Amino acid sequence: SKILCFFCFCFLVMEEKCPEFTDLNLGHAFSGTELHVQLLLYTRKNRDCAERLIENNVTASEYLNTTKKIVFVIHGYRPTGSPPAWLGDMQRLLLSSEDINLIIVDWNRGATTVIYTTAVENCRKVAEILKNYIDQMLVRQSIESVLNECEEHGLKGAQGLDPAGPSFTGEPPDHRLDPTDAQFVDVIHSDIDALGFRKPLGTIDFYPNGGMYQPGCPKTLFSGLSYFKCDHQRSVFLFLASLKNCCDMITYPCDSYLDYKRGKCMDCDAFQPMSCPVVGYHADRWKKLLIPYSSPTKAYFDTSGKDPFCMYNYVLEIITWNKSTRRGFIKVKIMDNAGNTVESQMSGEASTFQQYNSVKILTGFPRDIEKIVKMSLTFTTKALIGPRRKLKVLQMNWEASPDKNIFCVLLLVGEPVPCSGLLSCEASL
Structure with missing residues (x-):
């Protein structure tokens, strides 16, 4: 607040703080909260200070521009009452990505309760409130702009x-x-x-x-x-x-x-x-x-x-030579010329390998390697006891997901190579 003095008169001017998302705690969850909805508007003109929209008076908004896309972000059940941890990032990233009207729908009073069914009932009431507000925004515009808004931006x-x-x-x-x-x-x-x-x-x-x-x-x-x-x-x-x-x-x-x-x-x-x-x-x-x-x-x-x-995906197709059926998991490691290596995540589903039958496995890597020069395969049954099993590979096809134009065929002639052996794959293939 500020005190402004003119001659012998003094006025106390109260500066309104920026409206913020309702911050509650676990105590509120146990005592219960009555439903109250805040509509907090952010645009590129007021990124750091929300404007609280008036539910029954759309025209009162200083920043709302209904010719631009309107994005509503609505949180869910809040058993602890705290603001969502992701809220700040959501606001910042959405406004950085596109010039929009971002409306954070704060119904923390109503979502904060230990009684889940109460929050479910309140959620449906929030939907009705939002419907009424959107109807008002559409009425505010001319018929032409409403049609354009529905086609280009709104409610799509x-x-x-x-x-x-x-x-x-x-x-x-x-x-x-x-x-x-x-x-x-x-x-x-x-x-x-x-x-x-x-x-x-x-x-x-x-x-x-x-x-x-x-x-x-x-x-x-x-x-x-x-x-x-x-x-x-x-x-x-x-x-x-x-x-x-x-x-x-x-x-x-x-x-x-x-x-x-x-x-x-x-x-x-x-x-x-x-x-x-x-x-x-x-x-x-x-x-x-x-x-x-x-x-x-x-x-x-x-x-x-x-x-x-x-995640960066490749499809591995293997034809094996083992006379008896093998069942297990394949892990793939790829390497570039500089010696950088990355290992695939192991599939949660075991693959079944039968003699001369083709098996396709999707292998995913958490980071990409631009030019693959070597790869190694490891086969495991994940069994803690019992004999170690080898998977003898006759032929292997290595193909990138459609966003990368890589295709490689390894035809192993003569005695099949165990899957744990190192195989070379030229990136130019």
Whole structure:
């Protein structure tokens, strides 16, 4: 505040602080909170200080420009009452990526409760409040601008970041996210075996790492709260990573994660722009190419365990010579001229190798090597007891994902080489 004095008169002028997201605590969760919704507007003109929008008076806004895209960010259940850890990054990255109206929907009073069903009921009330506000924004414009807005910007898309499963699974479409909610609805499912919704909900549904067991997340209860929320929150961090432009997280439409891991679904042409859908903020650019795929479309991809979660894929095809069937896992290590090496993540599904039968395996690497000159393969059964097994390789095909033009064939003549031996692959092939 400031005190301004003119002659013998003094006035106390109170400077209004920037509106902020409601910060509560665990005590509020136990005592319960009444629903209260704040609409906090950020634009490139007020990046650091939100404008609180008045629910029943759209024209009162100083910064809202309805000729530009309007993005609503809506958080979910907040059992501890604290602001979402990702909120600041979401605001900064979205405004850096595009000149938009960013509206943070703060319903922390109503989402903060230990009674989950209360938060579910309040969530539906928030949806009704937002509908009324959007209707007002459309009424504010002329008919021509409304039509243009719907075509170019407004209400064109909805994104679900691991939509909740409890209390929503089995509900009719008007009580949950549904493909008809917008022109293009994309969903990231990262915790389908616990807190998330398992079945498809959108125009396209992305399942990172099969939709559960995200790399880098704790595997035991000793990690505390992180054990329960890490997989669920990964969808948000994958979305944020898509705004950083570190890599395109290319995904592959496929019937199942197992078929994807077997290399059966890598036929979308990444040399053709947006033929392979990418996950995140720019997923809707793929909507013009939906005709070849069934609706809803499920798309799978693997990630690394650290931000920005990039993964670089190759398809390994092996023909083996062993007379008896072998079942196990293949790990691949690649190397460049400078001696830099990177090792693939081991598939969670064991492969079955039979004599003269071709087996395809998708191998993913957390970082890329521009020019591969050597590679080594290791075969393991992961058995703690029993005899060691060798996998004798007759022929191996090594092919990059569609975004890299690499194809290599190794035809091993004579006595087959055990899989643990070092094999050379010229990058020029």
